[in-house]
Each structure stands twice: as C-alpha cells, then as structure tokens.
Amino acid sequence: MKRILINAGILFLLCLSAAGASAAERLEISFTYPSFKGDFYASGLVAFPPGAVGDENQLKVVNAAGLEVATNVKVRETWFDGSLLSADITFAANSSRPDRYHLVYGGDTLRAKRLGETAVLPVSAFSVGGAARTVETMDMPVGQINVRVDRSPDIRYYWHLVPLTALLFLTVIRSRRTSR
Amino acid sequence: MKPRRRITLSRRIIQLACLILLVYGGYLFKGRLAGQEANVGEPPGTGGSLFPDLKAPKGAMSTTQFAPGSILWPSGATPVLENYPPTLVCRFNPKGGLFKACIVHFFSENFTWQTHLKYLLPHLTLFVLLCFLLGRFWCGWVCPIGSLGDLLSWLRRRMNVPVRRFPAGFRNALVFSSYGLLGATLGISTFIGLPNYSRFQCYWFLPYCQICPARLVCPVFGLIKPGWKDFTNGVSATFTLLAWLVLGLFVAAFYWGRRVWCHLCPVGLVNSWFNRGAGLELHKKAVKCNKCGYCADACPMGLTAMYEADTDRKYNQNGCIMCLRCLEVCPKDGCLSCRFFGRRVLESRY
Numbered sequence: 324m325k326r327i328l329i330n331a332g333i334l335f336l337l338c339l340s341a342a343g344a345s346a347a348e349r350l351e352i353s354f355t356y357p358s359f360k361g362d363f364y365a366s367g368l369v370a371f372p373p374g375a376v377g378d379e380n381q382l383k384v385v386n387a388a389g390l391e392v393a394t395n396v397k398v399r400e401t402w403f404d405g406s407l408l409s410a411d412i413t414f415a416a417n418s419s420r421p422d423r424y425h426l427v428y429g430g431d432t433l434r435a436k437r438l439g440e441t442a443v444l445p446v447s448a449f450s451v452g453g454a455a456r457t458v459e460t461m462d463m464p465v466g467q468i469n470v471r472v473d474r475s476p477d478i479r480y481y482w483h484l485v486p487l488t489a490l491l492f493l494t495v496i497r498s499r500r501t502s503r
Numbered sequence: 504m505k506p507r508r509r510i511t512l513s514r515r516i517i518q519l520a521c522l523i524l525l526v527y528g529g530y531l532f533k534g535r536l537a538g539q540e541a542n543v544g545e546p547p548g549t550g551g552s553l554f555p556d557l558k559a560p561k562g563a564m565s566t567t568q569f570a571p572g573s574i575l576w577p578s579g580a581t582p583v584l585e586n587y588p589p590t591l592v593c594r595f596n597p598k599g600g601l602f603k604a605c606i607v608h609f610f611s612e613n614f615t616w617q618t619h620l621k622y623l624l625p626h627l628t629l630f631v632l633l634c635f636l637l638g639r640f641w642c643g644w645v646c647p648i649g650s651l652g653d654l655l656s657w658l659r660r661r662m663n664v665p666v667r668r669f670p671a672g673f674r675n676a677l678v679f680s681s682y683g684l685l686g687a688t689l690g691i692s693t694f695i696g697l698p699n700y701s702r703f704q705c706y707w708f709l710p711y712c713q714i715c716p717a718r719l720v721c722p723v724f725g726l727i728k729p730g731w732k733d734f735t736n737g738v739s740a741t742f743t744l745l746a747w748l749v750l751g752l753f754v755a756a757f758y759w760g761r762r763v764w765c766h767l768c769p770v771g772l773v774n775s776w777f778n779r780g781a782g783l784e785l786h787k788k789a790v791k792c793n794k795c796g797y798c799a800d801a802c803p804m805g806l807t808a809m810y811e812a813d814t815d816r817k818y819n820q821n822g823c824i825m826c827l828r829c830l831e832v833c834p835k836d837g838c839l840s841c842r843f844f845g846r847r848v849l850e851s852r853y
Contacts, residue, residue, distance in 0.1 A: 483624035490631045494780035501779040501817045 347430035348375070352384065354449035356418045365424070366413040367449040368399065375429050376407040382428035383435070384414050392424065393436035413446075414438060426451055510831040510849075514643070518650040525647055526724045593647075593717040605717075605770050606630060607688060611709050614692040631777070638781025639774045642765055643824035647724065648717055652757035652764055656803075659758050667759045674805060674822070677766035684711060685769040706738035711769060713742040716753040761803040765824060775821040783825055784817045784842045785809065791838040798829035798839065809839070817842075 354365050376382050379396040386392055392414045400408040415438065416422065593605060613623060642649055659666065688711040695703045712718060719731055731747070734740040756763035765771050787809055799810035804822045809829055812818055830839045833851035840850035 480621040480624050483628040487624065487628045487631055490628070490635045494631075494635055494777055497780035501784075501819050 347432050348428055350426045350451045352424040352426055352449050352451055354416075354447050356416075356421055357447055358418075360419040362415055362417050364413050364446045365416050365449045366411065366446050367451065368409055368411055369426065369451050370409045371407045371428065373402040373408075374404055374406045376410075377405070379407065379410060380434045381432050382407075382410075382412075382426065383432055384412065385425050385427055387423040391434070391436050393438045394434065395438035396434070416447075424449075510827045514826060515653075517644050518653065521645045522647050522650050522724075525645070526721075593712075593715070593721040595712075595718050595721040606773050607685065607711050607769050608709065611688055611692040611711060614689060615696040615704065615708060617696045634774055634777035634781065636782045638778040638783050638819065638825060639771065639823060640781075640783055640825040641774060642768075642771045643826035646770075648720065648753075648768075649762070649765060649824070651720060652753070652762060655754060655757035656761050664758070666761060669760055669763065669805060671805075671807075674763075674766050677763070678772070678822075681767045681769050681772045684767070685772055687711075688769065706736070710742075714745040714749050716746075716750045716764075718746050719750050761805075762824065765804065766822065771824070778821050778823060779819045781819060782844045784819055784845070785823065785825075785827075785830070786817055786840045786842055787812050787815065788838050788840070789813050789815050791835045793835060795834060797832040797834060801828045801832040803828060 352365070352367070354367070357363055371382075379398050382396065384392045384394050395411075395413040397411040397413075398407055399410055402408045412426070414424070416424070593608070609626065656666075691707050691710045694700055695707050731743070733743045753764050756767075789812060792812075794810070796810055799807045802809075803826060804824060806820050806822050808820050809818045827841055827849065830841055830849060830851050833839045834853045836852050837850050841848050
C-alpha cells in the first residue's frame with residue numbers, strides 16, 4: 324500500500340511537471356569559438372526536467388535567425404516515465420561565421436534536421452544558460468534506508484589472479500601433451 | 504554413402520541462431536539498458552559487480568569526443584552483458600549489444616585508456632576460462648564473420664566454382680601476418696595511450712577495428728549505414744581505403760578458398776593459443792584409419808596433421824576451428840572422436 328502511494332505521488336509530480344512544461348522552453352547555448360577558421364562541432368550534455376522532452380525528436384537547436392540547425396542527439400539517461408533526463412547534443416558550427424544558438428524544447432517542438440554522416444572535426448564543448456531543473460525534491464515516507472559502503476574493492480578483483488594463473492598453467496600443461 | 508552424423512547441419516543451425524542472438528539479442532533485454540546507463544561517468548569498479556564497466560577514464564580522449572558519423576563514434580547501445588567472453592560481437596554492431604566486443608577491441612581500447620590491471624583481471628579470467636574449456640570453438644560455430652564467410656563458400660559451391668587449395672607456406676604466411684597485425688594493433692594502442700602522444704588518438708584509436716571487415720559488415724547486420732566514406736584527413740582516408748581493401752580480400756578469400764580469412768584474423772589467433780590445451784579435444788585411433796584422406800579434404804582450414812597422424816593421440820592444432828567436419832566425413836567407425844576433458848562426446852560413424 325505504501326509503495327502504491329509513493330508511486331501515485333511520483334506520478335502526480337510527473338503530471339504536474341509535464342503540465343508545467345507544455346510551453347516551449349528556449350535556452351541560450353554558449354561556447355567558445357576555436358582559434359582556427361573553419362567547421363567544428365559544438366557538443367554538450369544537456370539535462371531536462373521530467374516529462375519535458377518525450378523523446379530525442381522533441382528538441383531542436385536554432386540560430387539567431389530562428390532557423391533550425393541540424394543536430395545529432397544521443398540520449399544518455401531517461402526519467403522513469405521515459406522522458407529524456409540527459410542527452411548529448413551535437414551540431415556543426417563555423418568559426419568564420421559566428422552565430423548565436425538556442426536550444427528549444429517542450430511544447431510541440433519537433434526536430435526536422437538531423438546531423439547525418441559527417442566528418443571527423445574538432446569538438447568544442449558548450450553549456451546551456453539557465454540549465455533545466457533536473458532534481459525533484461519531494462518528501463515521502465520511505466522508511467529506513469540501508470547504505471552499504473564497500474571499502475575493499477581491490478581484493479574483489481585481484482583474487483582473479485589465482486584462477487587466471489591456474490587456468491594458464493593448466494593450458495600450458497595440457498598443450499605439452501598434445502601433438503602438434 | 505552419406506555420413507550418419509549431421510554435424511554440419513547442426514553447425515549451420517547454431518551459426519544462424521548465434522548470428523541472430525548476437526546481432527539482435529540486445530532487443531531481448533532492452534528493459535535493462537536504461538538502468539545500466541545510470542552509472543555512466545562513474546569510475547570503473549564502483550558498480551558493485553565482479554565485472555566492472557570498462558569505460559574511458561575522465562579527462563582522457565575517449566570515443567565520445569569524436570564526431571558523429573565517424574567510425575569512432577560510439578554505437579550508443581549499451582551491452583546487456585558487460586563482459587568480454589572470447590570473441591564477441593563487434594563495436595560496430597549498433598543495435599544488438601547482447602555482449603560487448605571482441606578481444607582485440609578489448610585489448611586495444613584498454614591499452615589506450617591505460618586501464619588498471621585489477622579492472623582487466625575479471626574479464627581476462629572469463630576469457631581464459633572459456634578458451635580453456637572450448638578453445639577455438641567460437642570460430643567454427645559462433646563467429647558472425649565466419650558464418651558470413653561460410654555463406655560465401657556456399658555460394659561458391661552453388662556456382663560450381665572449384666575451391667582453391669592454398670599451400671601450407673601461404674597459410675603460415677597468413678598466420679605470421681596476423682601476429683604482425685595483432686602486434687601493430689597493441690603497439691599503436693599502447694603508444695597513443697602515453698600522455699605525450701594522446702593527440703594521435705583521434706586518428707589511430709582502435710587501429711585494427713578501423714580496417715576489420717566487421718567495420719563495414721556489422722552495421723549492415725544492424726540495419727544502419729556503415730561509416731564507409733570517412734575521407735576527412737589522410738589517416739582516416741587511408742584507414743577507410745584499407746577497410747574496403749580488406750573487405751574485398753575477405754570476400755575473395757572466402758569465395759576462392761575455405762576459411763582463408765580465419766588464418767589472418769587476430770581474434771582467431773588469440774583463441775588459437777589455447778587450442779592445444781583446451782578441454783574440447785579431437786582424438787584419432789590410428790589403427791582404424793585407412794588413409795582415405797577425407798578428413799584432410801574436408802578440413803576448411805586446410806589442416807592435414809590429423810590425416811598424417813600414425814599414433815593414438817589428441818590432435819588439437821592451433822588452426823583447428825573445431826567444426827568437426829573431419830569427424831563427420833570419416834568413413835571408419837570410431838576412428839576420430841571428439842572428447843571433453845577425455846570424456847567421449849562424439850565419434851565418427853558411417
């Protein structure tokens with residue numbers, strides 16, 4: 324019963340945040356233009372609030388003129404309702420033609436241009452101004468939480484040396500009995 | 504008279520099943536993938552598993568810094584089993600991801616990342632265990648590239664193109680070349696992992712993977728377009744051209760011969776080191792042999808030691824891919840047998 328109530332609470336919060344995110348958000352993308360003149364990729368990890376971006380096609384990058392720029396979106400993590408928590412967004416820019424870019428998501432935003440087969444180019448990391456809210460604070464009766472801290476990780480892996488050595492030794496011994 | 508053992512038919516069924524499972528098996532476990540993505544960015548070994556995730560260390564040049572579309576761009580599919588059993592599916596298999604990658608990829612990547620030995624040990628132990636049990640069984644029964652090669656050989660037979668038998672010297676040259684390929688791959692991977700030379704990583708990361716036929720074949724299995732025209736700089740263009748050349752050689756090798764590529768494959772080479780000591784064994788009872796030569800004719804790797812043998816012994820050769828074709832065609836009951844740690848599993852029967 325407690326779990327049902329918790330789930331219902333989470334669902335309610337998600338519905339609230341989804342309703343709040345129905346209008347399109349517009350965030351400024353800032354990055355440093357490289358010193359050379361030419362094409363490069365601007366790439367960054369962007370986090371979204373729960374329910375804001377249903378899938379990778381519900382966001383886009385636009386330039387100062389409002390035109391959409393082709394983007395490659397790689398989903399890193401999702402919220403438990405399936406909406407995007409974080410995604411790697413990459414788009415091409417040119418340092419000889421500086422422009423201002425904005426990330427648009429939410430509402431009825433639909434990405435039309437995808438970055439397809441492309442070249443290996445230098446990458447400049449960008450950040451998003453006014454980063455989206457990614458942490459939900461909620462009071463819930465969760466009961467006791469047990470936290471186990473593992474302070475001996477090394478032995479967990481080094482013991483593999485014993486079977487590894489034994490297997491290699493057995494392989495060599497058995498190989499010597501085999502005709503070439 | 505036809506052989507009573509239908510080993511080849513069983514092998515074909517298993518190859519097909521493995522191909523489907525390895526390439527598309529990740530879909531069976533899609534629900535688990537989202538959970539696994541949660542530990543992205545954590546240092547290795549913090550996941551609480553005996554098999555830690557081997558990911559690029561923070562701050563190091565990693566695949567995630569490369570441009571999308573280049574062959575170095577990560578596939579995006581998280582493997583369900585973050586392990587490295589002997590020779591598993593390719594990093595270019597984008598939509599499957601049941602397992603992670605092949606052992607050459609494993610070594611290359613982690614040499615470049617300079618992953619600590621303790622994190623490699625669990626994976627190496629699992630790899631050695633499977634090789635110790637089965638030897639080069641993977642090559643003959645599971646490898647998707649080998650299965651594709653067998654398909655090409657089947658086409659050759661359907662078109663009545665005679666098979667070419669390559670001399671032992673040529674096969675030995677291929678094996679030496681595979682040592683060269685493996686050495687160069689590991690050498691380059693280690694070199695670009697050194698702090699002073701990390702600037703070369705954007706060109707030389709995973710050098711063997713960049714020319715492996717799987718680079719162009721595995722994405723096709725995964726129903727996406729392979730990175731076939733990366734000509735952005737001299738090194739990438741060279742690797743792309745080499746990849747096409749190697750793919751051409753791969754197709755030609757399987758078309759004119761049988762399993763010729765398997766002599767050159769560095770993955771098969773690493774597996775072959777365990778073949779003679781493996782639990783899966785091929786035995787011959789020399790007194791029953793009538794020297795008909797069927798086993799030598801049938802061997803897709805062109806091995807003749809079994810045919811030439813005059814004593815009752817185990818004849819696991821480094822090149823043997825454990826396809827058991829020799830056992831299938833042997834016309835003498837009980838002359839050849841397959842054993843698992845000495846226990847008889849199969850024997851020739853007409």
